[in-house]
Amino acid sequence: MKEGESRKRKRRRRHNSNSKPQDQESYQSKSTAKTTAKKHKQDTVKNNEQQYEHHQTSAAASAKRPKPSSFLDKMRARLSGGHFRMLNEKLYTCTGKEALDYFNENPALFDMYHSGYQEQMSHWPELPVNIIVKWLKDHSPSLVIADFGCGDARLAKSVKNKVFSFDLVSNDPSVIACDMSNTPLNSSSVDVAVFCLSLMGINFPNYLQEAQRVLKPSGWLLIAEVKSRFDPNTGGADPNKFSKAVCDLGFAPVSKDFSNKMFIMFYFKKKEKQNSKSKEIQWPELKPCLYKRR
Ligand code: SAH
Numbered sequence: 001m002k003e004g005e006s007r008k009r010k011r012r013r014r015h016n017s018n019s020k021p022q023d024q025e026s027y028q029s030k031s032t033a034k035t036t037a038k039k040h041k042q043d044t045v046k047n048n049e050q051q052y053e054h055h056q057t058s059a060a061a062s063a064k065r066p067k068p069s070s071f072l073d074k075m076r077a078r079l080s081g082g083h084f085r086m087l088n089e090k091l092y093t094c095t096g097k098e099a100l101d102y103f104n105e106n107p108a109l110f111d112m113y114h115s116g117y118q119e120q121m122s123h124w125p126e127l128p129v130n131i132i133v134k135w136l137k138d139h140s141p142s143l144v145i146a147d148f149g150c151g152d153a154r155l156a157k158s159v160k161n162k163v164f165s166f167d168l169v170s171n172d173p174s175v176i177a178c179d180m181s182n183t184p185l186n187s188s189s190v191d192v193a194v195f196c197l198s199l200m201g202i203n204f205p206n207y208l209q210e211a212q213r214v215l216k217p218s219g220w221l222l223i224a225e226v227k228s229r230f231d232p233n234t235g236g237a238d239p240n241k242f243s244k245a246v247c248d249l250g251f252a253p254v255s256k257d258f259s260n261k262m263f264i265m266f267y268f269k270k271k272e273k274q275n276s277k278s279k280e281i282q283w284p285e286l287k288p289c290l291y292k293r294r
């Protein structure tokens with residue numbers, strides 16, 4: 001009796017462990033995983049989110065896949081890279097007002113943009129914001145600064161000066177959210193206006209006009225921009241034409257620095273006296289800075 005019972009139990013156990021539904025389930029999960037991996041190779045911005053969700057489900061189901069976390073990490077990086085490039089292109093091809101409306105509708109996209117931006121910057125041997133911080137540290141800490149397009153407000157965090165930081169979205173109480181062609185600053189109220197990689201909108205002359213308004217006479221205008229945007233050999237703007245346009249706006253050139261591989265620096269001072277006659281300024285076009293897929 002006892003023996004018979006134990007044989008029956010064993011058989012039942014064997015049956016359960018080889019049961020069909022389980023077999024099917026594991027087969028399905030493997031095949032889903034295969035399809036998913038294939039699907040993920042097509043890295044299109046269009047269906048990124050769908051792919052991402054799909055992958056998460058199948059990844060959870062297939063425990064046997066080698067190094068799932070490194071695969072997931074790679075996919076996440078690709079997706080965020082794609083989003084970053086799309087947002088970056090958007091910012092370079094619309095006006096500041098349109099960019100402000102765009103991010104107001106979905107502020108989460110701003111974080112996505114900035115994590116992609118930080119990723120790109122991590123490959124630069126030197127950051128222009130650090131050159132500007134160094135310049136400021138060589139000048140009086142009493143200078144009042146306006147940082148136009150401040151990003152994560154690294155500049156304000158790195159100096160003792162009073163800094164007004166402006167960007168399209170504020171994730172930090174020290175950052176004022178606005179389109180920088182229209183800041184809340186009083187006219188002739190700051191000593192240094194900084195544009196560090198931020199002349200992005202197609203209406204960039206309006207940003208410089210705003211800087212001209214808020215700067216005190218003899219105030220500094222510091223501009224750091226991606227070098228390729230000022231390389232006429234590759235379709236970039238002529239830096240001399242750009243300088244001439246800034247001077248027509250009411251500035252005097254002080255110096256230019258082309259020594260860095262990735263960016264160039266312009267230093268201007270606001271003229272003591274502004275021209276009474278406002279003449280039409282010939283601004284060169286600044287081409288967008290599009291980042292390559294890595
Ligand atoms: N100056 C920072 C961030 C550079 S990225 C740094 O060097 O690290 C460029 C920044 O300019 C982005 O954060 C973008 O949101 C901001 N920007 C672009 N157009 C803007 C506008 N019209 N008004 C305010 N900020 C703007």
